[in-house]
Amino acid sequence: MKSRNLSLASVCGAAVLVTGVLFSAPLVSAPLGLRAQAQSASQAELLQTTVAQYCVTCHNDQSRRGELSFEGLDLSDVGQHAAIQERILGQLRIRRMPPVDRPRPPEETYEVLTAWLASEIDRFAAANPNPGRTEAFHRLNRVEYANAVRDLLALDVDVEALLPADDIDANGFDNMADMLTVSPALMERYLSAARKTARLAVGEAPLGPAGEIYEVPILLIQNDRMSDDLPFGSRGGIGIRHYFVVDGEYDLAIGLHRNYVNYVRGMGSSHELEVRLDGVLVRTFTFGGEEPDVLQAPASYGGNQFGDPAWEEYMLFADANLRVRFSAEAGPHVVGVSFVRKFTEPEGVLQPRQSVFAAAINEMRDGDAAVEHVTITGPYGPGGPGDSPARRAVFTCRPTSNTSADEEACAGEILSSLARQAYRRPIDEADLRTLMDFYRAGRNDGSFDAGIQLALERLLISPDFLFRVEHDPVDVAPGTVYALSDLELASRLSFFLWSSIPDAELLDVAERGMLQDPAVLEQQTRRMLADPRSKALVQNFAGQWLYLRNLRSVVPDAVTFPEFDENLREAFRQETDLFVESLIRDDRSVLDLLGTDYTFANERLAEHYGIPGVYGNHFRRVQLEGDLAERRGGILGQGSLLTVTSYANRTSPVLRGKWVLTNILGTPPPPPPADVPDLPDRGEDGQPATVRDRMIQHREDPVCAACHAPMDPLGLALENYDAIGRWRSTGQANLAIDASGQMPNGTEFYGPQGLRTLLLERREQFAGTVTEKLLAYAIGRGPEYYDRPTVRGITTTAAFENYRWSSIIVGIVQSTPFRMRRSES
């Protein structure tokens, strides 16, 4: 750390200069050249007169509409008023101001002023870079903690059980430094998480057997192979990735679905139920189909009448003996519980699929039996820690003898290596001394392993592990812009792309002081993007940006949408996950998010979308043609997004329109007033009205129109998708859907395809939105006005590569706010 400060202090000024030239070049050479500079004076004048003529009516010292006054401001003085100028630029660019019902300047003025303002602000920013300041202590959020443990200890912990979720900021991300606070309750969880994690990693035998229950939701229909971890030709059940804490014997017990009077389902025919460990058959159970016909079933299933005792026993206790004991080695293993599929169809009239209420209560004697839960308990009997992946990662050496010198040498080797990775920097003597103290305390109470375990606990609650630390170089003047150290940069990079700690290569490069070299930085960025760990961008960045994380908590109204089952929920998630991942992996254009000719689907999803020829439960890439490409190509046609932007029982064009404005166009509407008048659900003629008709008021009432005119049409264009993303041609009261829209500027469009075209015409704006969100996510603080020039610069450059994901990501990594920081002022 000492050497870094020295080197920084000496190169600090130089680094700023170099960066200004190297990375801000696109900003300087943006739209206007030298000739334009000559015109600058007249454009500055144009700005002043335009503001005086059109804006000051509302934005003056008295009215202060939008808490903004232009009175007495020399707005042409760039740099002086950059914050206000960015606001003006933002409003002019989307033509939101002046309001449509007020006098507006001619279109040409808009064009001239937006171009000029952007270039002036960018020019000033290039000469005076302002990287902003991410808080010095940036706590790892829950996902980052789990990933760090995974990469450090080769251990997948159940982090949702270990740690609470983190708050998201106003822009929707949970990795913002300011938001990641620490409380006593959280600290206790960290202490407990460290204890549990260290115990698992080292493989300490638990005090006694413990159990875990894996429940299968009742609405997860078990009519097909449920998982790639289950055998072909299987039906239903569950594939569990269970962590066996030590080598030993474990008990597995299976509970079956029951109906509301507690009779096990599907007892009318026989079933074979298999238990497999890592694909190898452990045990086959058979049950059902043996109903003794001399016995009486109850006259009714009302719950107050009973059949013969033997019949009751047959129906009630079919799963009582579905248990098996087996031995397993320590570490993660796949436990499969599934039925052998019967390739016969029942005779008689084809019954509708049972769902929701019916699924919960019906007898279903002739239906499929289904697994309700699986319990794994253990270990029983003495068991050693075994040879789990975590132990292999931790115990990189074994003491060559029992002498304390040999043991300490090995402990030192293990702990130095773990601490360097966990703290993401070279460790010093004090770091190692602390850990060795705990090693010795643990060693004295028990074994070598116990010593390592206690030291590991200490490591996992260390502020050096729990926080990313960025601090100002020694003796730097307040408010100085300086380049981050190689090590700080390495952490930023790995937490951005992987939501995790740097790997050995990145750390090596950083320790050798090479990461600030733009070529090396780019090379590392591309290497890391290609690594599977960059899936974190899909799960964390896209998951939050696109609201996909909400998918697991949406509860579509069961009466309106009885078709919605857990299989569909899971399919929605998979589709978008795979789709976004494919865009990033194949380095396609971010624009493809809005429209492509392919998606990913399994049978359940294909059925929902009306895609023919997709069978089975596994996901595969599906080529879309014709109508299907228009309907399902791109995120706007995916069930995940369409469902999370709907209410439980109906669509909401407002929610969908708002989502597009916020997350695609980057122009979120202001918050709605509280007491909005009701939208009548009947037209003036007393007949039921469509959503569209009801929303006409949004456009007719000028108070509503200011926000709703640009918002509602975007959502109405998606009205052909119902609240769970199904295509429909009629909506409320069976009235035909009219998916036409008109933007405030008169642009007309129709349906999802029209919306897509409209949005792609604003590709620069869309790419700018992605860039701004991704930049905030990358640097861990909310976007500020002084980040706008960076965003414009990256977007402008990326345009030459058709906005490939890598062009934006590399642009961010090489940008001023990512590589630099402003010292405390």
Add this chain to the structure above:
Amino acid sequence: MIITKKAIPRRTMLKGLGASLALPLLDGMVPAFTALRDTAADPVRRLGIVYVPNGMMMDHWTPATEGIGFNFPTILQPLERFRDQVEVLSGMHGVDAEGPHARASTRFLTGVASQRDDGSNLKAGISMDQIAGRVLGQETQLATLELAIDGRDFAGSCDEGFSCAYTNTISWANDTTPLPMENNPRAVFERLFGDSGSTDPAVRKARLEKDASLLDSVTDRARYLSRQLGSTDQAKLDQYLEAVRDIERRIQMAEAQSERELPVVDQPAGIPDTFGEHTKMMFDLLALAYETDLTRVATFMMGREITGRTYAEIGVPDAHHPISHHQRDPVKLEKLMKINLYHAELFAEFIARLNSTPDGDGTLLDHSMIVYGAGMADSNSHYSGDLPILLAGGAAGTGGRHMQHEPDTPLANLHLSLLDKMGVPIESLGDSTGRLPLETLSGV
């Protein structure tokens, strides 16, 4: 698709076996500790705040008459059986009569009206429960307990221009540190009773000692790091140090109280499937924390502000927040009413449990003051003028009345008076203008 523990949370929940943690059986279910401290003359008082989101149907909340003998309106009816232990306070008011949802939750216990901020800054004020905890926490293992029903794991914005932190909690450690509220009963249980799974006092004691030395060591390290930082960068590290100190204090307390016996309780497995079960379990844990005197101060959000929870179990499949903007639609009003009533029923069960738990010479309810209410009166208009506030329990000397306070009486005034009753007098809190005269009301 593989269903792991993480695949479909909420539904495919990883659960422990729900085995009893066989702590030694408690004699007569009264904490042995009680005898030392909790005398008839000076009973231990408990403070609780139970918050419900998205306003209240005030027409069915506010009693028609003032003083004693009022009729319980529909929403309050579940509490009628505790008439003498329940006081309804009308006229309580925040700073501005109107404001967004995020302000309703933030202001409830802080008296500070939070402002919109599109960046990622947090700003409010310390909440009254934390003030109480600072003093009362010196006698209990946990200074305060913060509970919730909703998780924080979702995407999108909560209230426009506000971090979700504003709507996810009512408890603030200071003006920049919102305190997360725990919604997993298992985590709450482990916080109260430990996660060792062992009953052996020696094991627990050894564990506590280990924890203490671990914490000592990280404190040293954090102090070292702290010296290298400028003042604004200190804040986060200070939080960390504060948190560590809090746990160290708790460990000392736990060691001192290691002879105390705790009741046998069922270890909750995870988050129950339905809102009702979940809420009951959280209330049970809260009652248990009071009963065992592990804490005397607790907050509980039965829903995060602006929550869109649906209540299919009571015939309301609609999202709460959207229907709370009811626009006077009778169908929505009726559904809203069902939700308000359901919340009150669950709260009444908690009050019943406190009322049936002996404590000193009376019951836990006798020695508690539990505030129940919302940070908004009418969600439809974001109106926070006349808040729905109710005070249950006998510890404040209140009950049996409906008190109409002067309009514009800040809710923070009530907090000052409650803090007085808890023996933690302070001069002011947020927008407080004085104290609410609770004393003069007793015996009316």
